[in-house]
Amino acid sequence: MSPTAVLVEVLDRHGHVRLQQRLSLDEGRPTFSIGRSLEADIVLDDEHVAPLHAVVELTNDGRLLAGDLGTVNGIVVGTVRHKEKGGLLVTGAPVRIGRTDLRLRTSAEPLAPEKPDRHEHRLHIQSPATLAGLAILLFAAQEIYASWLGAPRDLTTALATSLSLKATVVAGWVAGWALLSRILVGEWRWLRHIAIALGVTVAITCLDAITTIATFAWALPAWRNASIWSSVVALTVVLYMHLRTAAPLSHRRAIVLAAIAPLLAGLGATWFYERIARDDLWRVNSQSRIYPPWLRLTRAVPAEAYFKAAAGLRAEADQRRRALAVEDEDGTASD
């Protein structure tokens, strides 16, 4: 049996379906018309559409062929404007008539198999609302901990100040991304952006705390540019997730876009700090954090052994001094 049903979908400018209409065509004469007048089968309220604009024929093998009815604007498929009287293939692809975007589907279109739903529970852990709520809770918990750790004289005031300040910053950041989402994909997506911004912040803070504690516990050498590169990674992740949420970007393009700015900033900061590090003792010799003694897992070396080894500093300092570029030798610099 040849197909007779056609689904006409009106799309918004982001490609989302705004209206749907199902047509059952007469098997003997499987055509329908599109236009502004009520005589058309599909009526479009669009001043750029002719009263009778196009006629669409459903072939036996399920293809839809459109023909223009002598209009000013014709039929736009992709980026090409057509004024043929018939034979224009319009199945599945978005078609523009006047200023209205349409998608025409038939029952001949292959269907994907049914997706299994494994979420038996009531709580959807992956729903934006749950994620955002969780992120807000964890972020607030971290803020409370940070305020408590600083041991201010008035914890409530300190906490209120810090929370309101951070909330303002986060609100501004999220609002920017939400606005971009609204423009590019037609939805605000507040919850998703909140979940991304706070979730990544919480994760990177935890990671930072773990590395700091490990550095202390095992007396690991501190990597002086660690903070720069952890910021680069955090920023890349957060930008990638925001971009994927706010814009119809491919995976690869989003990664590239998200990584460019943090990478450049990271390289710039590293270059700058490496350059000034030679003159800035507290950067050269970054001091790790101190934790209570019971967290320390390594043994201390005897003072004699330390100073015996420290005698080697002379050779090291001499070698670094000699390795300096000649460019800043005497004569080039003035006072």
Added chain:
Amino acid sequence: MSRYLTMRAALATFLLAPVLWTGGPTAIAPARAQSPGALNSPVPAATSENARDVLARVRPSIVQIKGFFGSNTAHEFHGTGFAVAAGGVFMTNYHVVARKVQHPTRYRLEFRTTDDRTGPLEVLAVDVRHDLALVKAVGHAPPPLAFVTSEPERGTRAYAVGFPLDVGLTITEGVSNGMVEESFEPRIHYSGAINGGMSGGPAFDQGGKVIGVNVSHYRFQQLVSFLVPAKHVRALAEHIPAKAPTAEALNADIAAQARAHARHLLGSLAGPLATQTAAGYALPGKLAPFMQCSGSGNPDPLQPVQSVRINCQSKAGLFLRSGLQSGDLHFSHAVLSTEKLDAWRFTHRLSANAAGFGAAGLRREVGPYACRNRTVALKGFDAAVSVCTRGYRKLADLYDFFLVVRSLNGTQRGFTSRLTMTGMEFEPAMTFIERFVAAMEWKP
């Protein structure tokens, strides 16, 4: 805060001058006034006649010393010099001619007599320890001035002569207050005006004999000035080289003098190090009479963390080259304790406690740091110890040292100590650092 007097920023110094000149006499005069006529002078009229005599006598032997960059005809810096030997040998401050020594091809020195004759000068010898330089004038050989042979007495009249602020030969009257007590560097405390440009000029007793060389004054303080005692001037003037040394030889000599100075400084800190106790930690304190120490704390009992801070400095620093302070030693301790905080929050506070010294040093003068950080077992406690050092690029065998010690044992007590030593030889300095660290002890 003593400041060298070379005219580097003539305008700034000039703005400062009225404070120094008018503030003193008007403030002091009413208490000492003998007659209405003396209201504007703290000094009785009879002594001023003496000043006139002294000035008339020494005038021919004094020159202004000017330094010019390249072929400029306007000077960049200036000071004063005076004849100390026959044949045109003059004494001035090292810091007056330091730029010439540092950049021999870029600067030239000139003398200018009080009757406006000029001619070239060359540097014969320097004594960086006492900030003195011996220079030779070509074509000008006035009679040398005589020195006193005894130590200056406290409370005697004295005169300083020079060219302050480039306004012409000037004599100021003041009082010699004898040797500065508890100072590593021998200096005479002169209570009289010394201003920029008088550097290197002589100071006289009432008999017109040289008691010292004008060297520095406290900026923003009134009439607290310093002289290099005559015996060091005499010592340098006794060994006059036949001809001017090469720039390399002079530089090597400066490095040797800096090393000798550092050895002397560390030698005077030999023996067991004096400690003082704070919150259970015995830490190095006033190590020698010349060390200047200050201590402070926060008196607010409501603060969750109580702190005590101790700062000590040797004030032995030398001016070797511009952009390089050397031969100095200073340290500080910040000791924290708490009754209110748990170990977790207390150690967080302790980590954030970053009171320290800056580590100045121009890139063209000092090399990069080499550091060693370890957890070290000290007397009764473990500490994070970090020593950094860097070598001097233009002066052989001199290094800067930076030590940081942070206690790791305390849950409610802790300290951070920093020690900075500039312009030292490696071995003696490391030995001192080891002694400094070994003096620390946890005595709960």
